Amino acid sequence: MNRRTAISQTPSERVSVSLGQRSYEILIEPDALRARELREACAGRGCLLVTDQTVGALYAERILAGLDLPSSHCLSLPPGEQHKHLGSFETIVTRMAELGLRRDGCLIALGGGVVGDLAGFAAAAYMRGVDFVQCPTTLLAMVDSSVGGKTGLNLPSGKNLVGAFWQPQLVLADIEVLSTLSDREYRAGLAEVIKYAAIGDAGFFDWLEQQVEQINARDTQTIAQMVAISCRHKAAIVARDEREAGERALLNFGHTFGHALEAGTDYRTLLHGEAVAIGMLQAARLSSAMGMAPQQDAERLSQLLRAVKLPVDPPRLPLQRLHHHLALDKKAVAGGLKFILWRGIGQAEIVRGVDQRALDAVLQSQQ
Ligand SMILES: NC(=O)c1ccc[n+]([C@@H]2O[C@H](COP(=O)([O-])OP(=O)(O)OC[C@H]3O[C@@H](n4cnc5c(N)ncnc54)[C@H](O)[C@@H]3O)[C@@H](O)[C@H]2O)c1
Numbered sequence: 001m002n003r004r005t006a007i008s009q010t011p012s013e014r015v016s017v018s019l020g021q022r023s024y025e026i027l028i029e030p031d032a033l034r035a036r037e038l039r040e041a042c043a044g045r046g047c048l049l050v051t052d053q054t055v056g057a058l059y060a061e062r063i064l065a066g067l068d069l070p071s072s073h074c075l076s077l078p079p080g081e082q083h084k085h086l087g088s089f090e091t092i093v094t095r096m097a098e099l100g101l102r103r104d105g106c107l108i109a110l111g112g113g114v115v116g117d118l119a120g121f122a123a124a125a126y127m128r129g130v131d132f133v134q135c136p137t138t139l140l141a142m143v144d145s146s147v148g149g150k151t152g153l154n155l156p157s158g159k160n161l162v163g164a165f166w167q168p169q170l171v172l173a174d175i176e177v178l179s180t181l182s183d184r185e186y187r188a189g190l191a192e193v194i195k196y197a198a199i200g201d202a203g204f205f206d207w208l209e210q211q212v213e214q215i216n217a218r219d220t221q222t223i224a225q226m227v228a229i230s231c232r233h234k235a236a237i238v239a240r241d242e243r244e245a246g247e248r249a250l251l252n253f254g255h256t257f258g259h260a261l262e263a264g265t266d267y268r269t270l271l272h273g274e275a276v277a278i279g280m281l282q283a284a285r286l287s288s289a290m291g292m293a294p295q296q297d298a299e300r301l302s303q304l305l306r307a308v309k310l311p312v313d314p315p316r317l318p319l320q321r322l323h324h325h326l327a328l329d330k331k332a333v334a335g336g337l338k339f340i341l342w343r344g345i346g347q348a349e350i351v352r353g354v355d356q357r358a359l360d361a362v363l364q365s366q367q
Pocket of ligand 1: 052054058079084111112113137138140141144145148149150152160180272
């Protein structure tokens with residue numbers, strides 16, 4: 001599925017996710033939080049804005065003022081992955097009920113992937129499903145979690161164990177809000193951007209290599225283009241395989257390794273995108289070791305990740321521990337682990353059963 005992307009020049013982009021009656025638009029532009037489309041989506045019905053305290057303090061007022069909503073229609077949760085739990089879900093649906101939201105009500109999720117996943121799941125469950133609008137405020141949420149309809153929360157026994165597929169009605173990616181995002185979170189989002197190039201678009205990969213300076217300088221136009229191309233890739237895959245029966249699994253390139261690294265370090269050391277960066281390189285190196293892909297493609301990936309200042313060295317962890325977490329990955333299938341490897345830049349594929357010695361060598365090697 002190696003496609004070559006035409007790179008446009010406009011800072012305002014639109015992407016359609018085609019899912020029949022559940023199709024929706026992604027608007028990528030400065031000031032998207034004040035878009036007419038949001039007012040239209042919310043007109044004449046009860047709405048609740050869900051955010052976290054950090055993002056809410058910065059941007060909630062823009063949405064509340066634009067929709068003429070009182071502050072009681074804004075719920076600010078404490079920020080962070082540790083709050084993506086059942087208690088926060090209960091807080092959201094309780095507020096919806098207190099506000100008298102009916103089946104025609106609408107939730108607006110303003111924040112990163114944590115808020116989007118939680119509010120999306122609340123929208124899926126409240127009165128068996130109400131509309132919701134995603135307003136992603138991290139780069140990761142813009143290019144990944146806000147698109148495609150996966151929602152959920154964590155249980156003490158594992159990440160994302162409870163969830164539902166529930167597509168938003170609209171996605172508004174206001175790229176101006178990224179100006180307040182920390183450098184580390186911004187770079188973590190870049191890992192998911194590079195992933196789309198790595199799995200299916202060699203032309204996009206070339207372009208990212210050429211744009212390193214603008215990417216590192218957070219040039220607005222470059223970001224808008226990166227977000228739009230990434231969303232187009234995700235939208236196309238989701239339209240063909242909404243429930244991950246096949247092709248959507250390619251989006252997990254680097255994630256099986258990445259999850260093992262995140263879990264192996266108790267989710268304390270690496271951001272998700274950082275773990276994905278290291279994991280993508282491990283997947284590329286395993287592909288080379290198994291004779292599937294040229295070694296120089298793994299080297300190009302390594303150079304691009306380093307150029308945008310993402311980590312490439314895995315934390316040192318016992319091999320046994322890594323194997324334990326690899327086996328627990330929920331994308332593992334009966335009869336062996338399912339890995340997403342590649343034949344080279346832009347050509348990912350699903351591989352069942354990998355060379356054990358090559359796997360161990362990759363897991364133990366520092367770059
Ligand atoms: N549903 C999916 O398809 C999908 C895909 C990938 C990841 N996820 C989930 O996404 C979550 C991670 O999302 P994330 O990386 O966006 O983290 P996050 O939601 O925790 O946000 C990261 C931090 O940045 C802050 N922040 C967000 N936007 C900001 C802004 N514009 N300015 C200043 N600060 C801002 C937040 O308050 C938070 O502290 C994980 O729970 C993961 O499981 C879901």
